[in-house]
Amino acid sequence: MITINNRDKLEWKPGMTIKDILDTMGYTYSLIMVTVDGKLVDDDEYKTFKVHDNASVRVIHIHHGG
Amino acid sequence: MSGKIDVTINNKKVSIKEDTWLLTALEAENIKIPVLCHHKDLTPDGSCRLCMVEIEERGKRKMVTSCNYPVRSEIKVFTDSDPVKKHRKQLGEFYLGRYPNVPIIKKVAGMCGVTKIERKPYLVDENSSACVLCGHCIRACREFAQEKILSFAGRGIKRHVAMPFEKVDPHCIGCTSCAYVCPTGAIQIVDDLNNPLDPQLIRDHGMKVNAEMATLDDQQCRMRKVGTANIVDVMDNYDLLPINNYQYGTHEEVWKIDSWMLQRKYFTQGLPDGCWKGCSMACAKTIDNFELKTGPYKGQKVTVDGPEYETAAGGSNMGLFDMDAIAEFNFYCDTYGIDTISAATTIAFVMEAFEAGIIDTSVTNGLEMCFGRSDSVLELLHRMSRGEGFAVDVGKGIRWLKNQWNKTLNLTDDQKAFLQDIGMEVKGLEVSEYVSKESLAQQLGYGMAVKGPQHDEAWLIFMDMVNNELPTYEDKAEALYYFPLWRTWFGLYGLCKLCWNDVTPADNKMSAEPQKIPDHVHNYFKFVEGMTGRKLDEAGMLEESARVHNFQRLMCLMLGKGRRNDDYMPFRGIGPVTVKEYESRSDRYDKQLKEIVGFDPEGKPVEEKLARLREYREEQYDKTLDVVYRRRGWDNNGVPTMERLRELEIDLPEIVAILEEYQKSG
Numbered sequence: 001m002i003t004i005n006n007r008d009k010l011e012w013k014p015g016m017t018i019k020d021i022l023d024t025m026g027y028t029y030s031l032i033m034v035t036v037d038g039k040l041v042d043d044d045e046y047k048t049f050k051v052h053d054n055a056s057v058r059v060i061h062i063h064h065g066g
Numbered sequence: 067m068s069g070k071i072d073v074t075i076n077n078k079k080v081s082i083k084e085d086t087w088l089l090t091a092l093e094a095e096n097i098k099i100p101v102l103c104h105h106k107d108l109t110p111d112g113s114c115r116l117c118m119v120e121i122e123e124r125g126k127r128k129m130v131t132s133c134n135y136p137v138r139s140e141i142k143v144f145t146d147s148d149p150v151k152k153h154r155k156q157l158g159e160f161y162l163g164r165y166p167n168v169p170i171i172k173k174v175a176g177m178c179g180v181t182k183i184e185r186k187p188y189l190v191d192e193n194s195s196a197c198v199l200c201g202h203c204i205r206a207c208r209e210f211a212q213e214k215i216l217s218f219a220g221r222g223i224k225r226h227v228a229m230p231f232e233k234v235d236p237h238c239i240g241c242t243s244c245a246y247v248c249p250t251g252a253i254q255i256v257d258d259l260n261n262p263l264d265p266q267l268i269r270d271h272g273m274k275v276n277a278e279m280a281t282l283d284d285q286q287c288r289m290r291k292v293g294t295a296n297i298v299d300v301m302d303n304y305d306l307l308p309i310n311n312y313q314y315g316t317h318e319e320v321w322k323i324d325s326w327m328l329q330r331k332y333f334t335q336g337l338p339d340g341c342w343k344g345c346s347m348a349c350a351k352t353i354d355n356f357e358l359k360t361g362p363y364k365g366q367k368v369t370v371d372g373p374e375y376e377t378a379a380g381g382s383n384m385g386l387f388d389m390d391a392i393a394e395f396n397f398y399c400d401t402y403g404i405d406t407i408s409a410a411t412t413i414a415f416v417m418e419a420f421e422a423g424i425i426d427t428s429v430t431n432g433l434e435m436c437f438g439r440s441d442s443v444l445e446l447l448h449r450m451s452r453g454e455g456f457a458v459d460v461g462k463g464i465r466w467l468k469n470q471w472n473k474t475l476n477l478t479d480d481q482k483a484f485l486q487d488i489g490m491e492v493k494g495l496e497v498s499e500y501v502s503k504e505s506l507a508q509q510l511g512y513g514m515a516v517k518g519p520q521h522d523e524a525w526l527i528f529m530d531m532v533n534n535e536l537p538t539y540e541d542k543a544e545a546l547y548y549f550p551l552w553r554t555w556f557g558l559y560g561l562c563k564l565c566w567n568d569v570t571p572a573d574n575k576m577s578a579e580p581q582k583i584p585d586h587v588h589n590y591f592k593f594v595e596g597m598t599g600r601k602l603d604e605a606g607m608l609e610e611s612a613r614v615h616n617f618q619r620l621m622c623l624m625l626g627k628g629r630r631n632d633d634y635m636p637f638r639g640i641g642p643v644t645v646k647e648y649e650s651r652s653d654r655y656d657k658q659l660k661e662i663v664g665f666d667p668e669g670k671p672v673e674e675k676l677a678r679l680r681e682y683r684e685e686q687y688d689k690t691l692d693v694v695y696r697r698r699g700w701d702n703n704g705v706p707t708m709e710r711l712r713e714l715e716i717d718l719p720e721i722v723a724i725l726e727e728y729q730k731s732g
Contacts, residue, residue, distance in 0.1 A: 005533055007534045027532075029300060029528075040575065059532075059533070060535070061532050062528075063527075064568050065296070065300065
């Protein structure tokens, strides 16, 4: 199980990438930063970065608009 | 999100992101390449030819300009081969021969191994700040300011940079981008409007934003293409777009009114509108040749100033998923001098009351005020402008309507309570166009805003609801301390909010507090310093703002709207009011009842679940209110304390008198 933003739970699947998580969560925002277990993941690695089971993933939407 | 490619640079293997410019990859390896026409914030041009390197691809060698060569295959790169050295030496001699005293040319020629010229060439410009025809200014004009004021004129040795017909072009917006990127000082800015103390400081920081707009906007907010309307789609995707008087946050027909529809079929103008000289964000958008279908200008083709996000979202809030109708609503609101937000939110309230059977056509003077009825909305606007009947009542806003209907219609207590719940106003002002139900911090941002529920004091939906960055009362209180003061502060200086967070520096995510966008906050401090000479930091900014914000709160109190009772949102802004609304998101609410409230929703009637959820959320609202008041130095009734006034040095007799009056009244 993966924890998103210290709150939401997502079932882990082998080979799961950051992009898979963003797609599953419906996170389509243009200004997103992602950390896995506290470490920042480069935007270019969202498709390839494999998330391990029990990872703590933060998906921070930098607010624009408003 | 492209893949990586293995590249060999001077016999060293490196992995490079596909489509990276080769020059960028070389610089990342700390390889110094001479450049002249290249600028980090401008589209690569390749015209100076100085950055040429040799590559080998599938066994064949060739010279390429590295600045505009995208890496797309496994290549070998040679930056110091004989052909490269020979090429650089020739160019170094050429440039230094023609511009012998220009510092940047001396530096570049030195990188090419040329420090002096043996034979003086025919064409020499001895000026140390000569134009070297790098073309930076021309590209900056097009890419920063989206203008074409500058271009090359003449051919061969007569080639030079000029405005059209060699005259000063009145279309120049004075953005100073050309001077900012000029590497030699050939372009100097001579007019400094408003006599700032340090115009260069202001320009340099303003240009940082312009450069970000040119290089990042297409991937970020698309402000130049669609302005603030870019967030219609975002809000819909995150269940935050108000639909039918804030009942829901998303709708299957939003594609008809979203930013892509506006970009594809409606917006015809998107140039800098000059509201801030030199800003290249170009957020203002217009629709030209729009043929009106109703009202006094029916059949005429007009220009519509907008729609911006709030107007488009006001459309969805009235159930209008028809961009023609929203554009016409936009035009007539502007023409009649009616605020689109207050109008849309009030009409949405009227529509829900109409559909709930609280009012009927005998009240609305025959208008069928159902959600989605654009004909009724537009006719209502026209009647409002003419001062006719029910439309005049609507023009007085939600608070007035609630009071009037309570007095004049034979309503039950439940109906009165329902109107109170769905009438989206606080302090008499209508709520702007965001669904705040799932963000406690945003609910208070709206509820506590001094002038009423506008989001320009605090817009914390993403930080709170999506990111879960404000899990405790104290976290929420801190955000509701900092952001309203920051947003109040730049308003005090007349500085626009958009260049704070509608474009974000590429490296913002590396900062300690990315949500504050510290680099952009710093820009604002530099604008003030450049104008006045006064240095500012975050503490100074917060103190300045708090002095005014507290003063505003006391004025609010003086006007009868500055106490705790005035800071509550109607429940529609806090949670679901109706059974249908609850059922539309029952998974979310059931989960919250079970996991957070400790109430098992299984098998319970929706009415009971609604009541428990409401009890919990209202309690949360109250608790947070207490903590925010404390953080702001206000008493439990939301009034600034005398101690706070002294601390801010605004304990002037007139202000103290307001406070004393409040204390006497209890």
